[in-house]
Amino acid sequence: MAIKKLEPKWLNPREMKAWRSYIQTVRRMMEALEADLSPHELSLPDYEVLVLLSEAEGRRLRMTELAEAGLISKSRLSHRMKVMEKAGWVKREACKEDRRGLWAVMTDRGWKTLVKAAPDHTESIRNRFIDHLTVKDQEDMARIFDRVHSQLREQYLAEQDKK
Amino acid sequence: MAIKKLEPKWLNPREMKAWRSYIQTVRRMMEALEADLSPHELSLPDYEVLVLLSEAEGRRLRMTELAEAGLISKSRLSHRMKVMEKAGWVKREACKEDRRGLWAVMTDRGWKTLVKAAPDHTESIRNRFIDHLTVKDQEDMARIFDRVHSQLREQYLAEQDKK
DNA sequence: ACGCTTTAGTTGAAAGTTGAACAAATATTG
DNA sequence: CAATATTTGTTCAACTTTCAACTAAAGCGT
Numbered sequence: 001m002a003i004k005k006l007e008p009k010w011l012n013p014r015e016m017k018a019w020r021s022y023i024q025t026v027r028r029m030m031e032a033l034e035a036d037l038s039p040h041e042l043s044l045p046d047y048e049v050l051v052l053l054s055e056a057e058g059r060r061l062r063m064t065e066l067a068e069a070g071l072i073s074k075s076r077l078s079h080r081m082k083v084m085e086k087a088g089w090v091k092r093e094a095c096k097e098d099r100r101g102l103w104a105v106m107t108d109r110g111w112k113t114l115v116k117a118a119p120d121h122t123e124s125i126r127n128r129f130i131d132h133l134t135v136k137d138q139e140d141m142a143r144i145f146d147r148v149h150s151q152l153r154e155q156y157l158a159e160q161d162k163k
Numbered sequence: 164m165a166i167k168k169l170e171p172k173w174l175n176p177r178e179m180k181a182w183r184s185y186i187q188t189v190r191r192m193m194e195a196l197e198a199d200l201s202p203h204e205l206s207l208p209d210y211e212v213l214v215l216l217s218e219a220e221g222r223r224l225r226m227t228e229l230a231e232a233g234l235i236s237k238s239r240l241s242h243r244m245k246v247m248e249k250a251g252w253v254k255r256e257a258c259k260e261d262r263r264g265l266w267a268v269m270t271d272r273g274w275k276t277l278v279k280a281a282p283d284h285t286e287s288i289r290n291r292f293i294d295h296l297t298v299k300d301q302e303d304m305a306r307i308f309d310r311v312h313s314q315l316r317e318q319y320l321a322e323q324d325k326k
Numbered sequence: 327a328c329g330c331t332t333t334a335g336t337t338g339a340a341a342g343t344t345g346a347a348c349a350a351a352t353a354t355t356g
Numbered sequence: 357c358a359a360t361a362t363t364t365g366t367t368c369a370a371c372t373t374t375c376a377a378c379t380a381a382a383g384c385g386t
Contacts, residue, residue: 132307237366
């Protein structure tokens with residue numbers, strides 16, 4: 001890969017502009033979404049957990065599945081679940097098929113909380129992001145980020161193999 | 164704003180696709196960037212602090228300026244600075260013009276750490292993101308996110324005024 | 327069936343973050 | 357110029373996240 005040495009080491013102005021614009025906006029937007037959600041007493045990660053459970057068969061997922069789908073560590077999920085269980089949104093049930101395992105199950109109360117928060121959150125996503133994109137922007141975004149995403153996955157797998 | 168009621172409440176498939184693609188990729192990418200930086204014993208926020216100081220006049224900024232530029236709270240910066248000071252990358256100096264204040268100053272050691280990490284980090288940004296964008300993608304991204312960013316700022320200011 | 331390895335999930339301690347309360351210095355206003 | 361309000365940065369306590377160690381149950385190879 002001798003050619004790699006010839007690639008420019010630094011970002012050129014156009015690249016830097018895209019990068020900075022991107023990275024700053026991400027953070028601001030996430031903060032805004034968090035703030036919009038806070039009246040519902042939900043954090044973004046907790047909301048995400050509820051969404052994943054709500055979409056699952058029987059509104060339940062194994063802990064590991066949930067952690068992977070939510071892109072959080074098992075340890076973190078375990079701690080979070082304790083808090084969310086106390087809040088009454090979820091409960092944990094023994095798993096008969098695999099007695100090491102547990103089902104994370106969404107309660108009715110959790111469902112109601114989600115249903116109540118969802119329209120506001122959707123509105124928030126619109127206000128803070130999507131409404132500022134044209135249809136073409138949306139298509140461009142999906143295309144670009146799908147590509148980046150699949151690249152990241154490939155890189156991840158390649159890095160795993162090396163180990 | 165009666166018209167607002169007529170807006171669709173839910174995201175349509177194209178919008179949902181753009182949103183999910185975006186949000187998942189953001190998180191994966193940040194994780195990858197963090198991991199790429201970790202051999203330098205730097206976290207992304209700490210790297211950002213060093214970059215901001217490195218670009219500042221005299222490699223120094225007031226704590227509040229630094230917190231605002233880095234999009235972190237003063238409290239968090241205060242805690243971080245204690246750690247970074249212990250690592251020898253920065254120091255805090257009394258401010259003569261305003262005796263309440265402090266200068267966050269980058270040390271030579273901090274500069275060396277940054278200079279050593281920067282090429283790898285740049286390479287990382289390329290590998291994980293920019294190289295997967297065409298020039299046109301880059302321009303689109305900058306345009307889109309500049310727009311979203313300015314909207315967020317406007318919204319932020321409007322919300323402040325209400326209070 | 328026997329060890330050995332892997333997988334599922336939890337735990338506890340350390341580190342990081344948040345938000346409110348605070349002290350000190352400066353700015354503003356009557 | 358005194359009283360009040362604001363700004364600067366830190367600190368404490370509560371909470372969250374990470375990392376490594378751990379238990380228990382499967383799985384696997386012989």
